[in-house]
Amino acid sequence: MAASMRRRIRSAALPVHRHALPQLIVDGLLVALAYLLAFWLRFAGGFGADDHRYLVLMRATIAGVVAVTVVSLAAFGQYQRLWRYIGRRDYEAVLKAVFVATVVSVGAIALLHPVLAHAPVTLAEHRVREHHLETVYTSIPGPISGVLPPASVVMLFLLLAVALLIGARFTVQLLVEGRVRPISAAAAGREVLVVGGGEGGHLVVRELVRNPSLGLRPVGFLDDDPRKLGLKDEHGLRVLGTTSEADLNRVLNEVEPDEVLIAIPSAPGTLRARVVRACRQRGIPVRTMPTVFELLRDGSGQLRVTRQLREVRVEDILGREPVREELSALGSYLAGKTVLVTGAGGSIGSELCRQIARVGPGRLVLLDHAEDNLFEIQRELEEERHVRVAVPVLADCKEQDRMREVLASHRPAVVFHAAAYKHVAMMEANPVEAIRNNALATRLVARLCGELGVSTFVLVSTDKAVRPATVMGASKALAEWAVEAAAAKYPGTRYATVRFGNVLGSSGSVVPIFRRQIAAGGPVTVTDERMTRYFMTIPEAVQLIIRAGALEDEASGEVFVLEMGDPVRIIDLAETMIRLSGLEPERDIAIEIVGARPGEKFHEQLFDVHEYPQPTPVQRIQRASHDRLDPAWVDRTFAEIDRLVAEGDAAALAKTVSELSGARVTLSAAAGAASAP
Secondary structure (H helix, E strand, O other): OHHHHHHHHHHHHOOEOHHHHHHHHHHHHHHHHHHHHHHHHHOOOOOOHHHHHHHHHHHHHHHHHHHHHHHHHHHOOOEOOOHHHOOHHHHHHHHHHHHHHHHHHHHHHHHHOOOEEEEEEEEEEEEEEOOEEEEEEEEEEEEEEEOOOOHHHHHHHHHHHHHHHHHHHHHHHHHHHOOOOOHHHHOOOEEEEEEOOOHHHHHHHHHHHHOHHHOEEEEEEEOOOHHHOOOEOOOOOEEEEOOOHHHHHHHHHHHOOOEEEEOOOOOOHHHHHHHHHHHHHHOOOEEEOOOHHHHHOOOOOOOOHHHHOEEOOHHHHOOOOOOOOOHHHHOHHHOOOEEEEEOOOOHHHHHHHHHHHHOOOOEEEEEEOOHHHHHHHHHHHHHHOOOOOEEEEEOOOOOHHHHHHHHHHHOOOEEEEOOOOOOHHHHHHOHHHHHHHHHHHHHHHHHHHHHOOOOEEEEEOOHHHOOOOOHHHHHHHHHHHHHHHHHHHOOOOEEEEEEOOEEEOOOOOHHHHHHHHHHOOOOEEEOOOOOEEOEEEHHHHHHHHHHHOOOOOOOOOEEEEEOOOOOEEHHHHHHHHHHHOOOOEOOOEOEEEOOOOOOOOOOOOOOOOOOEEEEOOOOOEEEEEOOOOOHHHHHHHHHHHHHHHHHOOHHHHHHHHHHHHHHHHHHHHHHHHHHOO
16 A cells, blocks of 8 residues: 555656656757747748847757646646657647646746846938938837747747647657558458457558558458548548448458457447358358456456457357446445355356456355365466455365355355256266255255355256256256255245356356367267257356345245346357357367266256246346245255165165156146135
């Protein structure tokens, strides 16, 4: 704190960066030149006998005028950055600084009178000469007074100083950015069409022109703003059309670029999909400009835009707008509170920890049974994000005594339960452990939260819990039932379940598998051509989880679901990922159909047959409305599950959980019939 304060004081006391000293010297010379030229132009290159006092004034005041102007420029922040990085505001600051310096200089000369002289007095004498009357003017020394610069000199100095100072800065920018070199000079480079004629597009073009060694030559823009069509930028590049289907195809056919750069960091998925599809048909590679967040996460600290251009990722072209929430608003209820995240080292749990840390919790308890994962998320939060409230806890959610000890010790107000096994095939091979970890552990943690007075409990679930056909799906369905039953037993705790589809980049997602297979040269394995799945990004999933914890107007025990758009065919996803890697399916990378695994469904659903979607106050988040389960039935069901898990009877356990979905529907239907009038 003290060091930061000292830095601010130093900055305020001396607004001149050490690397800007050459600029200060150049400015001083230019101001002196402007002052000399102002007098020279006013007096036509020479000083007569009556004007000698102005020559003395110029010599006596030039140093002071230069000093005042340079100080004024410094006060307006002109020496805190290099000229190559200045913009319009800096040019305006130069104008203001010179104006202030001119007023101060003239005022100082008028008050201090650095030069005193006899002001000449002109006398007129009338004479008659050869019958003509003529007037003869003579000058005689008048009283001594201070010499002031003529008004014309003042105006000339103001104009010349502004012109020279701004001209010098503009010339440096031209030289540094290479605008004095025509773009056609890089004719040997790859031709690039830039999508986006805004700030992002101009930033990309400026970087390409500044660095001809990159071998990329911009040829024009595409932009949806009709006011920009046909306009040229500072480099002579035109906006050739819009991103509509017709315009896009026309421009690509006419220009035939070697590459397309999407320079709109916030471009919607539909636009990216349209551009990628049109370019893919012509074999043109596509890259996209990163967001500011991605630039700031550059580990090297170098803000080089062209080096940050990345390949279009699969999540860019899912065909729907990503759900974005203002984190400070949706997570404000966590500020200052103790928050516990189970599975904190996993893909979902770690992102939960990152986003929760940004809203300022009083304490963030990171709980995981995997030591390496827990160490990594703790190190990231403390060393990279400077989070000082993270507390790592090594514990297993299946151990009742340990979990009671953790909850009683830290007394969290909010618990996010993200700990779960996610790999379907692995859970099929280990059904007992899948049920123990995903279902029984969830029931245990939910019960302890109710007993110990936790304010909010949020379960992270999956669409595989809907009409489950696998052990993994059945285990998550049981977890949802356990949370619903706990909501009925513990009214002092608000329970919520969050259900969503496949999460891109998570440990259980198909995307990292495809990436590894493509990197290895193939083949990419797809279970069935008919297979479809819902997809979302990790930030979307985490936003939904955090937001669900704040829906206080909804009843406890509800299930919340994200509107995820249309499902994506897995084979289309595989082909897209291959093409985005610069390869061609079947020609460069083979796609192998390996057949669906036992119990694997071709299509996932977000709502069960006994559920129907209802809107919530949050856009694109729905509530899965359904008849409530009987807590006593849930207890009997879990008692049977407990017994089978304790006996290790995998076959009987798999048979029992496979029958539970039908039992759930029957019970709900019976409850609905009983409540009907």
